[in-house]
Amino acid sequence: MKSRKISVHIADDHKIIIDGIIAVLEDEEDIDVVGFSTDGTELINWYKNNNKCDVLILDINMPEISGVDVLYFLKQRNLIQPTVVLSSYDDIKLIKEVLKLGVKGFIAKRCAGKHIVNAIRAVIHEESYFGPSIQELIVKNFSNKTSKVNNEISQDGIHISSLTDREIEILKLIADQKSTREIANALFISVNTVETHRKNLIKKIQVKNVVGLALYAVKHELV
Amino acid sequence: MKSRKISVHIADDHKIIIDGIIAVLEDEEDIDVVGFSTDGTELINWYKNNNKCDVLILDINMPEISGVDVLYFLKQRNLIQPTVVLSSYDDIKLIKEVLKLGVKGFIAKRCAGKHIVNAIRAVIHEESYFGPSIQELIVKNFSNKTSKVNNEISQDGIHISSLTDREIEILKLIADQKSTREIANALFISVNTVETHRKNLIKKIQVKNVVGLALYAVKHELV
DNA sequence: TGTTATATAACGGTTTTCCGTTAACTAAAA
């Protein structure tokens, strides 16, 4: 009656995390780590070489080619498969994006290792698994849906989900060292409009200046 | 003839890394993980409660109280002990700083897990252990000591070691969203001087504006 | 003893950011 082991590929730019996850999974008899990648390019090449696994453990924040980029690559080739996404920070927008890409597992890195095991077992059966902090976030997001306090400050600062798409777009460009004029030209809007957006961002995020915006962008992995 | 196990405490704000290291160390019969902390405050409290371990595995980049802060705390209380420092980025200034604080082990997180085991075995015997990339960096730093190309651009951008202490000090304050006037007041120097430093920083680091400086500061864990 | 690196400071001019406020248009939601 014993079925085949679950094969897992791990992608993370920190080798130490890969080794850690491998070590955690070694204790699980039904799970087998069949490969790993330390950046997005490596992972994509792994797929291009027709390698396969049952579950992909995917870090979002990798240099050059990010985890999200990899997911878009997989979607393009109809290779989307059971995946557990790892992220340093909770970000409801990111969760929504990877959810749309068919990802069912989502875990913050600060969570304990056992959650990875749970997540693997869940996604292999097409079930969803969210780490504890993510669950909270989703619940909060749903309950806030109709409330008017969406833009108010929570105990740990404003959440990125309260920024509009346009604001995030402009925030990214600011964090890319673009001046207001450059942003205006890039988006075909007025300099005044960009200034308004910047002003609103500074107010919403509650920082002092563009430096604060850049730090926020880094923290939420927008750069 | 068999001696006591080496007791280890692990401090890292990513629980998943802690669990990973624990799993890696589980395979080692002579090493025992006796505790862990997910931030600097927790770790300091652990020491305040008179807990002890043979080797401390210490992540540098933790929120609120950083690994370096913890080392200063330990130094103040003459509690400096065999320590392996973990860092996401190589930074010769950081290495020098922790070396001065008595740290003998230094590993980049991108390194494989086995290096941690090697490092633990080294520092417990008062020997030094540097991960592969760190070794390279140290060698490069020594060979560059007398050369004049110290400030030139390497393939992956300028290295933090080419910034002076004062520049790093000012860079930190800029990344802390302080204005030029605020920095001048804080350091009891002229606004003009701070502007000169900022200008030099932008030129040296090859960025466009303060946003670029902030990003650089984050990348090199100065914030 | 020159040479170099570092920290300090000044200055005039330009550009950009910052701040408050107002307002029009649109699409979606109550």
Add this chain to the structure above:
DNA sequence: TTTTAGTTAACGGAAAACCGTTATATAACA
């Protein structure tokens, strides 16, 4: 159908950042 959220836009004034350049003092180094 009003209300709300989001995007767009404008304006005037203050503050800050940016840029090139120059210059002095000091300490360390060759």
